[in-house]
Amino acid sequence: MTEQTAQTEFDATSPDSARGPRISVVGTGYLGATHAAAMAELGFDVIGVDVDPAKVEALSAGKVPFYEPGLPELLVRGVESGRLRFTTDLAEAAAFADVHFVCVGTPQRPGSNGADLRYVEAAFEGLAQHLTHDALLVGKSTVPVGTGARMAARVREIAPAGLRVELAWNPEFLREGKAVHDTLSPDRVVVGGASQWGDDLLRQVYARPLSTGTPFIATDLPTAELVKVSANAFLATKISFINAISQVCDKAGADVTVLSDALGHDVRIGRQFLNAGLGFGGGCLPKDIRALMHRAGELGADSLVALMQDVDEINMWQRQRVIDMAVQACGGSVLNRRIGVLGAAFKPDTDDVRDSPALNVAAGLHLRGAQVVVYDPEAGETSRRMFPTLTYGTSTEEAVTDADVVLVLTEWPVFRQADPTQLLALTRPGATVIDARNCLPADAWRQAGWTYRGLGAAR
Numbered sequence: 001m002t003e004q005t006a007q008t009e010f011d012a013t014s015p016d017s018a019r020g021p022r023i024s025v026v027g028t029g030y031l032g033a034t035h036a037a038a039m040a041e042l043g044f045d046v047i048g049v050d051v052d053p054a055k056v057e058a059l060s061a062g063k064v065p066f067y068e069p070g071l072p073e074l075l076v077r078g079v080e081s082g083r084l085r086f087t088t089d090l091a092e093a094a095a096f097a098d099v100h101f102v103c104v105g106t107p108q109r110p111g112s113n114g115a116d117l118r119y120v121e122a123a124f125e126g127l128a129q130h131l132t133h134d135a136l137l138v139g140k141s142t143v144p145v146g147t148g149a150r151m152a153a154r155v156r157e158i159a160p161a162g163l164r165v166e167l168a169w170n171p172e173f174l175r176e177g178k179a180v181h182d183t184l185s186p187d188r189v190v191v192g193g194a195s196q197w198g199d200d201l202l203r204q205v206y207a208r209p210l211s212t213g214t215p216f217i218a219t220d221l222p223t224a225e226l227v228k229v230s231a232n233a234f235l236a237t238k239i240s241f242i243n244a245i246s247q248v249c250d251k252a253g254a255d256v257t258v259l260s261d262a263l264g265h266d267v268r269i270g271r272q273f274l275n276a277g278l279g280f281g282g283g284c285l286p287k288d289i290r291a292l293m294h295r296a297g298e299l300g301a302d303s304l305v306a307l308m309q310d311v312d313e314i315n316m317w318q319r320q321r322v323i324d325m326a327v328q329a330c331g332g333s334v335l336n337r338r339i340g341v342l343g344a345a346f347k348p349d350t351d352d353v354r355d356s357p358a359l360n361v362a363a364g365l366h367l368r369g370a371q372v373v374v375y376d377p378e379a380g381e382t383s384r385r386m387f388p389t390l391t392y393g394t395s396t397e398e399a400v401t402d403a404d405v406v407l408v409l410t411e412w413p414v415f416r417q418a419d420p421t422q423l424l425a426l427t428r429p430g431a432t433v434i435d436a437r438n439c440l441p442a443d444a445w446r447q448a449g450w451t452y453r454g455l456g457a458a459r
């Protein structure tokens with residue numbers, strides 16, 4: 001959208017302001033940085049806030065401090081246009097913006113399944129304290145149901161008297177690796193707890209996606225909060241379901257990939273998130289199902305607690321299953337055996353290694369005495385920071401050289417497209433490949449001379 005179009009659209013609904021509401025985004029991680037850049041792309045004046053001065057400095061210089069395809073271009077455009085800037089000063093953001101999106105992290109609390117809400121609380125309280133004019137505060141972070149109502153009460157207590165200050169929840173559904181697309185073209189916009197005024201403001205913010213038919217679902221705070229966690233819980237359940245089925249496939253000699261394809265033709269089921277393998281990780285699904293388990297327990301919703309517990313257990317067991325396969329491929333012990341690990345990120349197209357199943361398996365084998373060499377096209381640095389004791393290679397070839405066993409743990413295209421004949425020439429004789437994402441062309445690898453093992457893959 002050109003600046004001109006944005007102005008025309010917003011002039012119609014917001015006569016007081018040339019470009020519609022001014023926006024702040026508090027927290028500039030994967031979610032916030034993308035949201036801030038996307039809002040600037042839509043034509044708004046945006047200020048991003050973060051407590052980390054290094055992040056603010058990088059973003060201000062148009063540099064994205066993590067790997068997210070398409071985001072650097074969007075960020076540079078926003079910064080160069082003058083519509084997007086960053087600060088560490090929450091008071092500056094409070095004085096500047098009309099709509100404030102809170103995008104801070106809600107990690108798992110140490111020693112508990114519950115979510116750590118201290119950053120959310122600090123963001124809302126800090127904003128409320130510094131407001132100088134009417135404002136809509138919008139939660140985007142994933143939170144336990146009930147948080148929005150609690151924050152709304154807190155904000156009412158703290159905000160200066162005489163101002164119109166409201167709170168709404170607008171959960172985010174973006175996927176890492178596809179964050180720019182998901183933010184500019186969301187498949188739905190969910191808004192909880194907004195008054196008519198708040199509703200109007202958010203319809204202005206999302207005018208462009210709404211104009212292309214994106215559904216706008218206006219509801220109450222608890223429903224909006226629960227939509228988000230239910231979506232992630234359902235996705236996690238789908239993955240654990242297919243992984244449990246893959247275990248049956250292993251025992252029965254069936255092929256889980258063919259099975260998933262066949263299931264996927266039923267539109268009620270759908271093919272997505274039915275890829276059996278090493279299971280889910282990342283900064284969202286694992287901690288979100290645990291936080292849901294915790295909150296459901298507090299609310300006495302016991303059947304959901306039991307369901308999420310099973311989903312989590314099946315998922316974590318996949319990691320053990322792959323470690324066991326590697327041990328078996330090495331004849332019962334990995335001690336002093338060379339293992340090449342392809343993939344460290346929790347999924348392709350990201351350098352995020354938070355709760356990465358791949359790194360978990362690599363570290364597990366390392367701790368059992370294997371000589372592990374890990375290669376990931378983007379997550380080398382983030383992995384090294386998380387697990388400095390592992391050895392990291394700089395290419396697929398380096399990771400597989402002299403290996404007894406090669407594990408494919410993240411389905412990057414570069415691994416899927418690798419030439420199995422060339423790679424086998426680098427390994428020790430009789431090498432096994434464990435395709436823990438069922439992503440390789442199994443026949444081609446077998447024909448090249450590899451012993452191929454997948455999860456739930458017919459022999």
Ligand code: UGA
Pocket residue numbers: 142172173174175176177232235239272273274275276277278279280281282283284285288346347
């Ligand atoms: C997830 C949700 O998909 C987003 O909608 C949500 O907004 C986001 O969490 C969030 O809460 O912020 P993300 O964490 O980026 O997004 O990752 P996903 O694409 O959901 O993948 C999660 C994990 O599931 C990955 O480790 C992936 O390898 C695994 N997965 C995915 C499978 O094992 N099998 C599949 O079929 C699909």
